[in-house]
Amino acid sequence: MSNFSASVAPEDLLPDPQPSQPQGWLLGSAALIPVNLAPSLLLAVVGTVQSYGRYWEQIRRDPLLGLAGLLSAAAVATALLGEDWRLSLPGMFNYWPFLLMLPAFGAALADPESRRRLAQVLVLGSGLMLLLGWGEVLWGWQGHLFLGPLWITGVAGGERPAAAFTSPNLLAIYLVIHLCLAAGLWGVTRSRLTRAGLVAMLGLGSLLLLLTASRSGWGAGGLALLIGLVLRRCWWGIALLAGLGLASLAAALDWPGWRAVVPSLIWSRLADTWDPQAPHFSSTANRLDAWRFALQMVRERPLTGWGWQSFPALYNAQDPPELLGHCHNLYLHLAAEGGIPLLLGYLALWGWILARGWRAWRCSQDGLLLGMVLALTAFFAAGIVDVVILDGRLHLLMTLLLGAVWGSSLDPLRGKQNRVPADPFPSQVSQPMPQ
Template sequence: MKLAFYHPHSALQTPWNVTQIALLIFPLSPFLGGVSILLAALRTCQLEYNRVSHSPINRGLALLSILLIISCSLADDKTQAFLGLFNLLPFFVLFAGLSTLIQTTAQLRQIALIFVIGSVPVVILGFGQMFWGWSFELQVLWMVLDLGLASGGEPPGRMAAIFMHANLFAAYLAIAFTLGIALCLEKWRSKSKIPTILLTVSVITSFAALILTDSRNGWAIAVVACLAYALYQSWYIIIAAVASVISSVLLAAFAPSPIAETFRRIVPAYFWARLNDQMYPDRPVALMRTTQWEFAWSLTQQRPWTGWGLRSFGDLYKAQMQIDLGHPHNLFLMLSAETGLPSALLFFGCLAWISFGGVQLLRKPNYLYKKDKLIFFSYLVVILQWAIFNTVDVSLFDFRLNTISWLFFAAVWGVVYSSSRFNRYGEDLIDHR
């Protein structure tokens, strides 16, 4: 029997409507959209307190919150450490509410469509920034609308649109690209020509913008999305083609000279020189990721239980290397250095459990309709991309990406937990799709 899910109370319809509207305006007004999403999550927690409090992941995050507060109270700079909690604790609440609010694959599909639509004006601003010299600073009522667009990109020559850095924009684009492919494939199956054309254009422009971010990490997670869909659809020709392209670029970048020179005749230097850092040959050693990772791990070894305190890495690194750097470009190493290994392991343990539950649900034959598996699979791909991105960068400090990340984890866990809960208690399930 195919299972579907329903909201236990119609009162949840209002928070859900607020969430949809907030997601649409969120890219251009992070403050207004983010506050609206958080309020919807808080209202959901109020309406569904028993369910929220019984979720094992929420209990794990509650324990993590206690550990983080203890770590901050023992930090050398307690003010900065407690300020760092604002990048974590409110998002635990957001997760608790949204994972209760989002229960069906129909909702996943709606979120994906809203996300792709919302990315269109951001991509347009990115192209305007790079090709037409668009530049502005717009601030209305303090943070309600606070946008900045730098002509030529940030850093110069790399598309960043309204994001602080091109790498962050690349992570955002990779999500839009991934979800756009899933929606395209669904529309293609339904033979709906006009929406398919519009979605295809969106996917192509997102991919073009992703290339112009000049982000190695962004390129990698976009390739992961292509390979994931090709494997899921058993498109072996595409798998072979993508593998050939990847191999050619890697050989051009890293192979011994005679072999590399051969492949450099066909692979543009824009790609291979960016991968092996020949595009930026004079980069200081302190800016190399390996240097940052070694320093972060040495901090973890010195204080493995409680860490040095949130937001402490930048000051410690500057004192050692005489260079400003906000984070070590690896989320696990940053958290282990700043909050201690127990907190870092619990944090990633909760997220790994969500991902594992999602994979298990996708593999179960009787829990998702066949037509719904693709959109659920796309959310798992986004989570995989988040993991890859945070291996060589940190998305925690960008409010947009942090909110989006917790939204996708919440969406996956919401469907997984609803499925197990309804199945366990044998309730009658109503398909509202």
């Protein structure tokens, strides 16, 4: 990364000499994510074409464009070389369109104002998910919502709240991402009324996250909170978080007295982790079977993989049949279906963007940028035990945030006033940028 900074001047990559206003298509796409994927995706596609036309001279100089383009081509090749092209070809659309959108998002979000407006729209839109989720919990909402003949969104109405998603785990990761964004906005907002609204959303969102009973969501949210507390040197918060975690673990292990003070919702879900008799694929023993199966797929076809959507087809064809849509590990899933080279390409792309984002935050100390980087860190950490990227809304949301973090390394204000130092991780920032 440091060689890239030295060889390419920041002004060579900037889309505009002055901060631009947020793109309407991008904000519209972000606003419609909780409502319906189709119009949101359509706006993103139209805006991607527009953004390439406007920023092409700047986009093409960034090495990340080449990596994203190579990965999109690899996603198409995986579909064509798959064991069953009738499954693999439709499954390809879970991947390559988002790879093509990513550079356009990065160029359109290369100034702080655009990133702030994006975060505002996303957090405001999450209010619909909160409403639907709490409607499930408090009033038993279930079914689809229509506006005339058009289907708008739906409510799962299961035992655990899932709002407009098909699984509580999807809602949990969605909430974790928006809690990180809301916390980042709270840190850069001066309006008392806005801060009060953000505090309300943080409280309602955190409690709904707890009620989803999603261990991957709890873990991802706890990790993001821990990193944030460490970076802010909030030692009492770290101690409190550690105490809550240890108490929950003690109750799950049935240490005397702890189950009387820890809510059963928490310790029962944690206890399922090592209970091989736990239903609904809740036990780690069940997930280990899926991971072993995915590893066997990787060993048999390490270079090209078996093709998109091949894991559920092969896993569910076992005798006796199993019912599982993915292997509950994002990285094994990509390796099994797309091959090891494609997995390494994804890891390089995501890691490069996150490294540039962390470096940009160290230079600017921008609280909102920190919230975005923490949201992505939590998302990829959750990938160790889940594959939420297969949901189009979450994949689009992740791509928007990756684009925003990518754009932060092309920040025109920072490029003029605070050039990236030779050391990408300076020990201290003597003159942080004003918020």
